[in-house]
Amino acid sequence: MGFKGLAHIGIYTSDICKTKQFYMDYFDFKFVNEVVLEKPNNITLKIAFLDLNGLVLEILESSDQSVSRKGSGGSIEHFAIRVEHLDLIVNDLKTKGLVFETEKPLQNEKLNAKMIFLRGVSEERIELFEYL
Secondary structure, eight states: OOOOOOOEEEOSSSSSHHHHHHHHHOOEEEEEEEEEEEETTTTTEEEEEEETTTEEEEEEEESSSGGOOOOSSSTTTOEEESSSSSHHHHHHHTTTOOOBBSOEEETTTTTTTEEEEETTTSSOOEEEEOOO
């Protein structure tokens, strides 16, 4: 018995297909499975799970589009994906059309790390993070 660690990060979207493809195409997430749940009031909830070396994203699309929140809702400001060779990854993603919040990664000496931020399909804030 005990806490084991992070199970997954849930992201609401208005387009589950587009969101799945974004994470699989740009960040090498792998598709795990997808289910559809029937909720009260004839509402359906599509849920897809994607995995990147144990970092699991739960992508949720409700037939009630009012619950498909946008951006930094609640108290989670962002989530980070740990990478190696951040500069090369940023250059590659820029050639594929992704736009970052800053021109180049920021370096933080206290953390001994570099990081850069971008937005996902549903305006979720994503940090790419590399320890130096």
